[in-house]
Amino acid sequence: MASIRERNKRLIIKTACQVFADTGFAATKTSDIADKAGLPKANIYYYFKSKEALYRAVLESIIEPLLQAYSPFHREEDPELALRAYIKAKVRISREHADASKVFASEIMHGAPHLSADSLAQLKTEAERSIERLRQWIADGRMAAVDPHHLMFTIWASTQTYADFDWQILEVTGRKKLQAKDYDAATDLITRLVLKGCDVQPGSTQDSHTAPA
Amino acid sequence: MASIRERNKRLIIKTACQVFADTGFAATKTSDIADKAGLPKANIYYYFKSKEALYRAVLESIIEPLLQAYSPFHREEDPELALRAYIKAKVRISREHADASKVFASEIMHGAPHLSADSLAQLKTEAERSIERLRQWIADGRMAAVDPHHLMFTIWASTQTYADFDWQILEVTGRKKLQAKDYDAATDLITRLVLKGCDVQPGSTQDSHTAPA
DNA sequence: GTCTATATGCTGATAGAC
DNA sequence: GTCTATCAGCATATAGAC
Structure with missing residues (x-):
């Protein structure tokens, strides 16, 4: 107990x-x-x-989930699967750890004055490894030659926004609270933009919310 | 004087x-x-x-630029031109009004407790009009049937991030300060994801930073 | 381990001389 | 219109009884 x-x-x-x-x-x-x-x-x-x-x-409570989210980049061989899973994981964090996400965002906005050097280093390492992976897929001709840094920034921003700017999203959509289907629609849209935008060939996998875990 | x-x-x-x-x-x-x-x-x-x-x-100093940015949605008949111009305008705001953008973002994150009801209403009206425009283009078969709300959220997030999370972006890219070419690369990437992701047929227009104003 | 009462320091705001 | 000196209030943090 x-x-x-x-x-x-x-x-x-x-x-x-x-x-x-x-x-x-x-x-x-x-x-x-x-x-x-x-x-x-x-x-x-x-x-x-x-x-x-x-x-x-x-603040530190959100670090582990954020690090975990990168695992598809190490686990998957296929850029489509990796990007799908990463976007899905990031939206899930915005949903399941909405408050901590927001605290983290606010911290980053002001230059992370309270974040431990250790957490910072780990996050940076994971980000760099994932960007390196994107670079490799591009070199192998498995996705278009987009700028991998900016691609990451767009994925971060568009997934985080559902936690950070939840108030704005509720205002504009007229919802009282975001539902499961809203997060699914967000995941689908972001995934679609990223995959089509990077010329990643759609394989046999399903939309994020209908895919098996 | x-x-x-x-x-x-x-x-x-x-x-x-x-x-x-x-x-x-x-x-x-x-x-x-x-x-x-x-x-x-x-x-x-x-x-x-x-x-x-x-x-x-x-806070109020950023409202006018934000409202102005929506003008392509009223001015342009073509979704490609409108989306290109809007993304370009939003990235420009993140660059030219970086500090005020950040103040605005922080305010929105906490539910806009200090923003005037008037500014809020104007921003909401513009957002809704633009989303209605997207809906019309979709109905007319000029772009894919994506969710227009979520498309807007992604555009807002991915363009704003260059102001709000500049510190993070500098950390990851290893830059001291973002240059014109960085903002151009960001504009190009976001534009690419949005246009290809929404099946907007690329016309004769150039990349954002080489296009005539 | 819990809680009341209090000390200490800081910051928004102002009075009033120049 | 400028600036020094100061006040008043509030929030963090603790002392010490229970």
Whole structure:
């Protein structure tokens, strides 16, 4: 069973994640987090050394999913499968880790002043390996000679946007909350633009949301 | 000639734009802005009622360019020309109004708590009109039946990213500062993905950066 | 491990001399 | 129109009882 310590830390991180995503690091008061978690403020400080330490815990929680998302680039031999799976994984992160994604985005926007050097290095390594893989596929004539850096930036941006700018997307679509079919439609559109845009020959695989896991 | 009042207000807004983009609204101290502008802090308050009023002035400065960018959707009859021009205009905004773009993005990320209802309504109207235009082109068989909302989200995200996540882009590309050719390459890639992805027949027009204005 | 009360420092904003 | 000195309020963080 989870110790009381673990249970409380988890509750605090989860709540902090929501509040930091909503209002950003600087504008967030530790009392906001405490109130929302149903705890007195001092309790936060019993489990976390400082507001910044809590923020870093939230921030680091998204690193592992982001690193994992790159695995199709190592696993797949085929650019179509790799790109499909990567886009799908990235949209899934925007859906399943929406708040942490937003905290991460805000951090990156301001030059990542709180992100650990280790996390940064890992993310950079994975990005570079994946871009190298794209370069190889291009050299092998398996996709068009697009700029692999810019291709990555477009994939990052278009998938992240469903977490980062969720408010805007809800406004424009008139939805109250994004549904599974919305994320599927997003995945399909982004996948379509990328595959057709890079002249990747469509194989026998299905649309992302109908494909087997 | 510009009055001393106008000149100072402009200097303060320009400086504030940089600082707000760097550190965000809440984390920015008015003294940071004053120091960077070479003025005593009280001078800021002589020209602007409050930190928030100054922030709103910065925020509103990007609205007009953003609204203007939609004009190709009204001007052009041809989806190819409209999409090319819109993407080009959006990348140009990310380049020429990088700081204000970033401030705007941060504001949208947190649900636009400071944006005026008027600006919001105008932006929404333009977005909806443009999406309606896409829908018409699709109905007329001039482009593939993609989801026009998601297409817009991808265009917004992929063009904005060059302002919002400039730090990340510099890290990954190893550049010190983005050059004209980088923005051109970005425009070309995004345009390619969108046009090929939507089965828009490429006409006689050139790549964005070689096309006549 | 929990929580109340409080100290400490910082920042937005202003008063008032020049 | 400019600037120094200062205030008032608020948020982080802790002391210490339970």
